[in-house]
Amino acid sequence: MLLSPWRADFPALSVLESQGQVYLDSAATAQKPQAMIDALAGYYTCGAANVHRAQHQPAERATRAFEDSRIKVAKWLNASSPTEIVFTRGATEALNLLAYGLEHLIGAGDEIVISALDHHANLLPWQQLALRRGAKLVVLPLDTDGRIDLDAAQRLIGPRTRLLAVSQLSNVLGSWQPLQPLLNLARRNGALSVVDGAQGVVHGRHDLQTLACDFYVLSAHKLYGPDGVGALFGRGEALLQLRHWQFGGEMVRVADFEQAEFHAAPLGFEAGTPPIAGVIALGASLDYLAGLDAHAVQSHEQTLHDKLLDGLRARRGVRLLGSPQVALASFVVEGVHHADLSHLLVEQGIAVRSGNHCAMPLMKTLGLGGAIRVSLGLYNDESDLQRLFTALDAALELLR
Amino acid sequence: MNELPTAARETLAAFAQAGSWEQRARLLMQRGERLAPLADDERSEANRVAGCESQVWLVGERHEGCWQFRATSDARLLRGLLAVLLDRVNGLEAAQLAAVDVSDWFDRLGLGRQLSPSRSNGMNAVLARMRELTAG
Numbered sequence: 001m002l003l004s005p006w007r008a009d010f011p012a013l014s015v016l017e018s019q020g021q022v023y024l025d026s027a028a029t030a031q032k033p034q035a036m037i038d039a040l041a042g043y044y045t046c047g048a049a050n051v052h053r054a055q056h057q058p059a060e061r062a063t064r065a066f067e068d069s070r071i072k073v074a075k076w077l078n079a080s081s082p083t084e085i086v087f088t089r090g091a092t093e094a095l096n097l098l099a100y101g102l103e104h105l106i107g108a109g110d111e112i113v114i115s116a117l118d119h120h121a122n123l124l125p126w127q128q129l130a131l132r133r134g135a136k137l138v139v140l141p142l143d144t145d146g147r148i149d150l151d152a153a154q155r156l157i158g159p160r161t162r163l164l165a166v167s168q169l170s171n172v173l174g175s176w177q178p179l180q181p182l183l184n185l186a187r188r189n190g191a192l193s194v195v196d197g198a199q200g201v202v203h204g205r206h207d208l209q210t211l212a213c214d215f216y217v218l219s220a221h222k223l224y225g226p227d228g229v230g231a232l233f234g235r236g237e238a239l240l241q242l243r244h245w246q247f248g249g250e251m252v253r254v255a256d257f258e259q260a261e262f263h264a265a266p267l268g269f270e271a272g273t274p275p276i277a278g279v280i281a282l283g284a285s286l287d288y289l290a291g292l293d294a295h296a297v298q299s300h301e302q303t304l305h306d307k308l309l310d311g312l313r314a315r316r317g318v319r320l321l322g323s324p325q326v327a328l329a330s331f332v333v334e335g336v337h338h339a340d341l342s343h344l345l346v347e348q349g350i351a352v353r354s355g356n357h358c359a360m361p362l363m364k365t366l367g368l369g370g371a372i373r374v375s376l377g378l379y380n381d382e383s384d385l386q387r388l389f390t391a392l393d394a395a396l397e398l399l400r
Numbered sequence: 401m402n403e404l405p406t407a408a409r410e411t412l413a414a415f416a417q418a419g420s421w422e423q424r425a426r427l428l429m430q431r432g433e434r435l436a437p438l439a440d441d442e443r444s445e446a447n448r449v450a451g452c453e454s455q456v457w458l459v460g461e462r463h464e465g466c467w468q469f470r471a472t473s474d475a476r477l478l479r480g481l482l483a484v485l486l487d488r489v490n491g492l493e494a495a496q497l498a499a500v501d502v503s504d505w506f507d508r509l510g511l512g513r514q515l516s517p518s519r520s521n522g523m524n525a526v527l528a529r530m531r532e533l534t535a536g
Binding site for chain 1: 421422424425426429453454455474475476477478
């Protein structure tokens with residue numbers, strides 16, 4: 001029986017267990033380690049203060065903790081400097097920041113390239129940008145394994161491409177995307193590149209100096225951190241291309257009634273009071289994760305994922321979407337409506353997602369109205385999978 | 401209890417006997433099979449209830465002041481949920497219909513969670529469409 005040695009670090013796991021709930025929806029949001037909860041409560045308990053403004057001691061303490069988190073995120077991603085990290089309210093806001101901040105670089109007839117598997121968050125900001133500027137949104141097709149088709153990408157990424165925005169790890173198919181060749185193609189064509197790391201950042205460390213994309217976005221809440229916080233990594237020279245997009249307190253250097261001058265990144269892109277407690281708590285999550293044996297975590301997640309796939313494949317009529325490699329698996333069952341199956345899994349206390357997973361165009365491409373998604377966190381173990389499979393068998397018996 | 405339509409009283413009695421999730425699911429599926437059918441041309445885009453992850457169609461007609469709804473879905477358990485909803489509301493006048501506490505009805509059947517705001521099964525969208533149809 002495969003056990004997670006980190007389960008006890010997450011208090012919600014035992015609470016959910018006592019309520020008869022098996023949490024298998026970590027790709028939507030992850031449970032939080034005690035260390036993060038303590039940091040969040042600690043900040044509020046010991047004295048909240050606004051950052052980058054006042055000279056008093058509580059403000060100094062809050063600002064230092066806030067900026068420490070920026071250093072931790074930079075280290076986590078191996079950015080060359082903490083100034084390459086902009087805090088946002090989430091990955092979605094980071095992508096919207098980019099779609100507005102880079103708008104001036106996109107002209108009529110230019111091409112913005114995304115892929116067929118992108119989450120709505122990495123589709124709609126670009127689609128709307130293309131509509132605003134009369135640009136063309138080009139969609140890279142997938143191969144049968146659920147990876148972006150590189151032959152097609154070779155043809156579709158060209159001299160008119162201004163920007164490539166792709167997901168690192170699909171939130172529906174669980175497939176790593178061939179980022180390196182795609183980023184090379186973008187660079188050769190003089191296009192900027194954006195990687196949506198919302199899912200990818202949770203599974204393994206990614207070195208952004210090796211990856212060499214211009215921008216990378218992540219959400220704290222999937223990375224065992226708080227909600228309401230995200231981060232945008234921008235390579236030094238790429239950040240300089242961004243125009244300011246939200247205006248307000250602390251992003252401004254000199255303000256007059258008629259005009260203003262703004263700070264450079266990161267502060268120039270953090271208008272208003274940022275989610276201070278959340279940013280500090282994200283730092284605590286990263287400290288917690290950095291203290292784990294990364295190899296042990298990866299091997300646990302991989303073994304569990306293998307068992308998930310084996311169990312699903314062993315059941316008659318189950319069809320996996322694509323060839324999931326890590327973290328999650330989506331499936332449908334022949335002759336059974338996903339909504340019926342999900343209804344009965346939920347009845348049995350199995351917390352999985354069903355539907356289109358914020359990727360309606362992808363589901364249409366696959367010819368599906370929806371699917372069930374099981375997703376894993378480092379705290380899940382084999383007992384969770386056994387309960388899933390028992391519930392799945394009971395549900396299918398009833399529905400057939 | 402007396403104010404409940406006959407179909408609703410029967411439904412309530414049946415669900416009161418269902419102690420487990422399996423029994424509730426079986427009952428829902430049985431009820432779903434008994435829904436009055438919709439003709440092919442009634443399964444139209446106009447009758448489709450938007451906002452449901454499963455496909456749902458709803459038509460409503462008024463006969464001598466009383467509303468009669470027919471509905472169906474491609475998902476079986478949702479058909480069951482539609483059936484028990486129609487048991488409660490069919491045959492009522494507009495004013496009676498407006499007074500029905502649907503969440504209380506589902507609570508009494510042990511199906512209260514099916515109406516929770518986080519559910520994307522479409523029951524809330526169905527209720528909104530019913531209100532639209534009967535408001536006009």
